[in-house]
Each structure stands twice: as structure tokens, then as C-alpha cells.
Amino acid sequence: MSVEELERTKAPERQAFGATAWLRWVWRTLTSMRTALILLFLLALGSVPGSLVPQRGVDPDKVARLYEQNPGLAEWYDRFQLFEVFTSAWFAAVYLLLFTSLIGCIIPRTATYLRELRRKPPAAPKNVSRLPHAASFEGELEVAEAAARLRKLRFRVVTGDGWVSAEKGFLRETGNLFFHIALLGILLAIGAGSLFGYRGNVLVVEGDGFANTVAAYDRFIPGSQVSAESLEPFSFQLADFKVAYQVTGDKRGQALDYTARLKVNDSPQSSARDYDLKVNEPLEIDGTQTYLIGNGYAPVFKVTDGKGQVAYEGPVPCLIEDKTTMTSGCVVKVPDAQPAQLGFLLQFMPTSVPLTDGGHASAFPGELNPEVQILGAFSGDLGMRSGRPQSVYELAEPELLKKLKPLVMGSATAKPLAVGQSVDLPDGAGKIEFTGVKEWITLQMAYDPGRLPALVAAATAVVAIALSLMIRRRRVFVRIGEGRVDVGGLTRAEGSAAGFAEEFADIVKVLSAGVKDER
Template identity: 80%
Template sequence: MSVDELEKEQAPKHVNLGLVGWLRWGWRTLTSMKTALILLFLLALAAVPGSLVPQRGVDPDKVARLYQQSPTLAEWYDRFQLFEVFTSVWFAAIYLLLFTSLIGCVVPRAATYARELRRRPPDAPRRLSRLPHSTSFEADLDVEEAARRLRGLRFRVVTGDGWVSAEKGYLRETGNLLFHVALLGILLAVGFGSLFGYRGNVLVVEGDGFANTVAAYDRFIPGSQVSAESLQPFSFQLTDFKASYQVTGDKKGQALDYTAHLKVNDTPGSPTRDYALKVNDPLEIDGTQTYLIGNGYAPVFKVTDGKGQVAFEGPVPCLIESKATMISECAVKAPDAQPSQLGFLLRFLPTSVPLTNGAYTSAFPGDLQPEVQLFGGYAGDLGMRSGTPQSVYEIVPPELKNKIVPVVRGTEASKPLAVGQSVELPNGAGKLEYTGVKHWITIQTAYDPGRVPALIAAGAAILGIALSLQIRRRRVFVRTGKGVVEVGGLTRTEGSAAGFAEEFADIVKLLSAGEKDVR
């Protein structure tokens, strides 16, 4: 055979796997432990944006503020579903791949573990001196007595002609299997909660109420198996909201406590009960939890139009501009004003103080001296009768800017209005009166039937990983005869030989002890 023919013969041959072959290769790759670990890492990594980027389902106010401050960035975030990370397509893809991978890992592992439990320890080797741990001593110890003493140490024992084989540490694999099953349980619980659970957000002003119905929510995210009849029929009224702040020292203005006082009806017609809703202390009714997630100010305004009629009167929730001082921005709209609709842009200052440059700011987040600055008054078509939804924090959408006329312009140096003061619009267009201050809160209700199963599964996962890390698989062999006892041992867990040396010495000491000493 020539050199060329020999090289051609030894060259690797191309193997055509075919469709079935590629599917088998893909399944083996997906269900390997390495792939499962990679997917678990990707799932943790994918959850990071959910902590860094405000989520619509948790803090819609921050999302609205981001759209105001950085509209281009907010649009890109929305394009990649970063405002809804945990319901995004790419997060669900990782979740489902991990779920499939874990099933492919757990099922074969469970079958292997079942076979391992039925398997008896191997026969004792003939030459125990070759094992990592071995010793011998003179004693009159028979096989049955050696087996009895090892059973007392909870070893699984088998005996033969002049030898004893013992094994211990099966719980290590139990813990490993429990950990993977628990991970699968967590994914199942999360999926079950996504199907049959729901969550929603709503803003409530002092004095207003809330009923747990789909129409009452500002934002409602139901599971695919949730209907309007699935919601628990509770309701409450926000009677008062109190916020306390640090008033002295370096941390002046830091929030100390938030409390929303509610009048709650667990079911229609049930007795009303008082409840103090606090951060991380939710109201729970029939498995539905109501959380306090945000608060702000809602100054009360009265708008009189050019014909002397009251076109609007009530509180207006303001969007927080500065969390440290609670400076907020408000938009007041009067779509029923005559002869033209009126709109106002205002800035709310909880504790208004003048600056040396003539501007005004807030020195404290509490409402010690609440005032509002009028930044702009507008007349014209606000687009509120077009049927197109609008943000409550802006006067008109950008496409309607040319249909309104500024009638009042203000700056940060404009003298703010105190409670009870008003401003007249030029040419008899109307009047804006600032009449008081209320608070608003944002709440999130969440019903998650998978919450408790997920907690149980997480506890099982911690137990499983603890068993897997703390317990080691080890074997002990004993040979007896002619007044000499040989003992050998080894571990089946990598890296645990040093810890086994002390245990092996204790086993040898027990086996070499006399009958009287053992008892």
C-alpha cells in the first residue's frame, strides 16, 4: 500500500448523522448536566435586568418617569422587553429549556439511583493492604461479630467466607437527586403560579376606595387560566396615609416609616375592619396579597372656565421628580372647560423654600409648607375626546402640540401658590385654584398559588445540596482468620480521603475492642 493510500485510509471519515441522529445528539446535549448548569446560570443572568431596570408590574411610576427623562432609552428597553423581564419571550425560552434539561437529567438519574439502592456492597478484596486505608491487628473476632459492630455504625453489611463488606453514605446521592428534583419543583411551582395567578397595580388617592375587579386596575397581568371571576371579591378604602422622615442629622429627610390606614371588607357585605398597610407587611385575603409599593402627593385643584363654571375639581396625582425632596410634577386637565379645553403644568414643592438666585425648591420631603408653581397654562384641543389613551402626567401627546395655545408661562423663579391661593388666566379664559393636599399610594396585588410549593421546593433544594456536600460515600472491608484481623477502607467521593482517615481509625478501634469494651 502506498503512502497516499495509507493516508487516505487513516483520514477521518465524514459521518452523515441524518435527521434522527441530529435529534438524538441535540437531546443528549440539552439533557447533559453541563447544559443544565449553563442554562441555570443564564436564567440567573437573565434575571439581573429585572433588578436594575424598573418593571411595569412592580413600579410603573419609575417606568413613566424614565419615558419622560430618557424617551429614546425607554423605547429601546421596551423593544427588548426589559420593562417586563420575567414575562418576556427570551426569559421564557431559557426557562423552558432549563425545565426540559432538568427533566432529561432527573429521570435517568432517578433510575440509576433506584438500581444503586438495590445493589449490595461488593465482595471484600483479597489483599486489603492495597487500599488507601488499611491496617491489621491480632484479635479473636469472627465475621458475625464484625458485621454486628459495623451495623451498629449504620453501615450496609454483607458477609462471606471469612470476610465482611460494608458501605455507607447512600444519602449523598439521595441529596444530589433531591436537589435536582427540587429545582424541577421550583420551575413547576413558578409555572403553575404563572398559569393560575395574577398581579395588578393601581394608584389610590386618600379618601378613594379600591375593589378587586379587573376594571379597577391601572395595570392587570393575569395568568392564562385566570378569568374575571377568579379574583377574590375584597375591597378597601384609603382613609389616611402617614409618612415619617428623619428630621435632624446627616440623614435628614430619610424615610423612616410609611403607613396606609385602610378600611377593609374581606367580602361584599362583611364587617369593615381597620388595617395598617406597611412596606413588606402586606394585606392578605384568601391568598391574595396587597403590597404598598409607592407613595406621593396629590394636590387638590379647582378649575373654573371662561364661563364661570367649575370644569374640574379634585386631587391630581403628581409624578415624583426627586425622591430625596419629593419635588413632583403635575398635569391638570379640564376637558369640559368652555369655550376651550384647559390644561396646566405644575410643580409641587412639599416644603417650599426660596433660593438665593430667586428660584424655589423643596427642603424636606414632608409636606411642611406645600406649595405649587405654575409652569404653564394652555387652552385648545387637548385631544381628550379622541378616544386615544393619554398619560395623566402630560398635557397632550407630541402630535397635538400645535393645537394648543400657551396662555401662561412660568419658570422656577415664579412665585408658588400656597393652599387657598389662585391664579387668573388672561383674557378671562378661566381660573386655577390650589385648595389642598392629599397623598396617593400605589399598591400591587398578587395571587400566586405556586408560592408555597415553591418555598417547600426551595427548602428541599437546600436540604439536598447540604446532604450532597456533607455526606461522603465510603466502604470498609474486614477479613478474619488465624487470630489476625485485616481492615481496609476507601471513599467513593473525590476529595474526602483526609476526612475519612479519622473515621477509619475510630472503626478500627471499635473492631479491635474486646466484647466487654464494646458493650
């Protein structure tokens, strides 16, 4: 046999790393504890933008303001789905990978745990004095008596000829296993909420009502298994809304309390009941929670067109421009005006005060001296009948509209309108009158069937992790000879030997109690 043939016979055949081997490697990597921890960290890290960046499902007004103030940044946020973090594709990918990883971790852990429960403690070593914790005392002690005393200390006990073996601390593994199961339960609860729950936002002006139907929402985000019939048939009317402000001191103008007084009908057949809705005190009806998340002003206007007909009359919700003073921008659209449609750009000031340059500004967020500044009046086609969607907070393509000149009350230094005052528009286009002030609130309705299961799972996870950290697995061995009892002990968790020393001393005291030295 040649040297080449001899080397070929000695060299092991290399097996190809095929598809099966790759799948096994991917599965082992995905279900490892390290991967699960990394995915859990990524899930927590991915939740951070959901708290820092305004979410469309929670506060669409802030999203709209961000588009106005910084459209470039808003586009990048939207590109990475940061306005909808918890429904984004990347968050769902991390969520599903973590779900799979936890299942892969739990199944083998459960099998190992069940085997450990059935396994009996090992026999006592012949020389227990070599164990990390050891003690001995003189006297006669029966094997059955030693076993009974250890059982009273909640040890699992096995006896033999002249020896006793005891073990406890399985709650450590129980806590570890239930912690992983609880994490899986949290993910399942979140998934159930996404499938069978829904969220919606609506703006309600004082005096108006809301019925829990899909058409009544300004924004509705249903789960994939939610239909129009799934919504609870409740309704309410906003009777009044009040905000208490700090009126003196350094924090003057800071909001202290919000109260929305509702007339609630829990069902179409039930009678109305009063309910005071406050921040962090939601209205709950059959699992659907209604949260108060925002507020603002809705000045009331009456617009008469060029033919003397009242073309518009009612409140106009305004977009807040300055939160500290509640200065708000308003847009009034009058598509029914004749002979031409009318549009107005306005600024509402709840507490208007004159400035040294002749202008006006709001000095306080409360409604003390409400006035409206007319910034622009336009006529022409508002584009509201074109079928294209447009924001209620802006005029679509105002540069294509005809600006009414001379612009009455249109400069920043012009005297604004107080309640009850009106302005005639030029060229006989009509008249606009400021007739009063109402307030609006934004509400979020949320139905989440996984909310309670998630709470139970989270509480279970806390208790389970406490058990796995506080309880140690330990063993105690007793060797009984003629007139001598040797006791040894050890723990199966690193770093817990010091804490076991006191417990081991107490165990020795229990075993030696009442034992007589008959030498």
C-alpha cells in the first residue's frame, strides 16, 4: 500500500454540511438562552421609540404637529414605522422570534424538570466530612428518626443501611421554568390583544356625543379578528369640560386637573348616568376603556355668505400652537357659501392681552378674555368636493384661492374679535361672527382582552424570578455509626454556600436535639 493510499484510509471522510445540519444549527442558536436574552433586550429597546415618538394610535395630533414643524424628520420616522412602533413589521419580527425562542427553551427545560422531580436523592457518600459543610455529634440516632426530622424540614428523603439522604430547593427550578412560561404568557396575551382587541381615537366637542360604532371614530385600529359587530354598544355625551390651572407663582398657567363630565349610556336600553372622566381614571364599560388624552378650544363661528344666508354655524376645533398659553390655529371652511366658497385662517387666544407693538397674544391658557385674530380670508374652490382627503386644520392649496382684499382685520396688529363681534368681508362676500367658545377633548377607546392575562403573567414572572434568585438547591447527608452521627451538606448553586452555613447549623441542631450520648 502506497503512502497516499494509507493517508486516504486514515483521513476521516468529511460530511457535507447540508440543509438538515443548517436547520439544526439555526434551531439550536435560536433556542439558546443567549439568543432569548438578546431578543428580549431588542424587544425592550424597540419599545423605547414608542414612548419617545408620538404614536398615531395614541396622539395623532402630535404626529400632525411634527409633520408641520419638521416634515423631514417626520418622513424618516414614518419610513422606519416609528409612528406605529408596536404594529410595525420589525417589532413583529422580534416579537415572533422571541416567541419561538421561548418555546424552544421551555420544552426541553420542562422535560428536564420533570425528570428531576422523579429522580430520588443520591445515596449518602461514605465520608460526609469531606463535604463543604460537615458536622458530627455523639449519640444514638435511628435512621427512621433522622428521616422524620428532615421531612419536617420539608426535605425529600431517601434512607439506606445506616444513612439518610435529603434534598430540597426544587422551587428554584420551578421558579426558573415558570418565569419562562410567564414570559411566553405575556407574549400570548399581547398577541391576543392584537387579534381580538381594537383602539380608536375621537375628538368630541362640548355638547356633542359619541356612539361606539366604527363610523364615529376619527381613527380606528381593529385587530384582524375584530368586526363592526364586536364593539360594545355604549354611548355618551360630553356635557362639560373643565381644566383647573395654577393662577399664581412660578408655575402660573400649569394645568392641575382635567375633568370631563359625561352622560353615559352603558347600552341602548340603559338610562344615562353621570361620570367624571379624568386623566388616568378611564371609563370602563364591558372591558372597553375610554381614556382622556388631550384637550383644546373650539371657538364658535357664524358665517353669512354673500346672499345673506347662514352658510355655517358651529364650533371649530383648533390645533394648539403653544401649549403654555393654549394659543391655537383654526381653519374655518364654508363649502356651502354662495356665490363662492369661503375659507378663513384664524388664531384663537384664550386670554388675549395687547402687546407694546400693537399686536395681541395670549397670556394664560385659561379662558379669561377669549379673542380671535383673523389672519386670512379666502374665496374660491376649497377642493372639498374633489374626493381627495384633506386635513381639517389647513386650507388645501390656499395659494390657488382668491385672497379677499382689503384684508379686514388681517394684520398681526389689527384688533382681534371678541365674543359677539363680527366682521364684514370685502366685495360683499359675507360676514363672519365670533359667537362663543367651547372646548374639545380627544379620547382613546381601547379594548384589550389580553390585558388581564398579561397582568397575571407579569405577576407570575415577578414571583417566579424571586423564587429562582432567593431559593437554593441543597442536599443533606447523614451517616449513623455506633455512637456517632456524621452530617454533611452542600448546595448546588454557585455563590450560595455562605447563606447555607446558618441553615446547615440549624439542621444539625434539629438532628441532635434529644439525642443522648450512651457511651
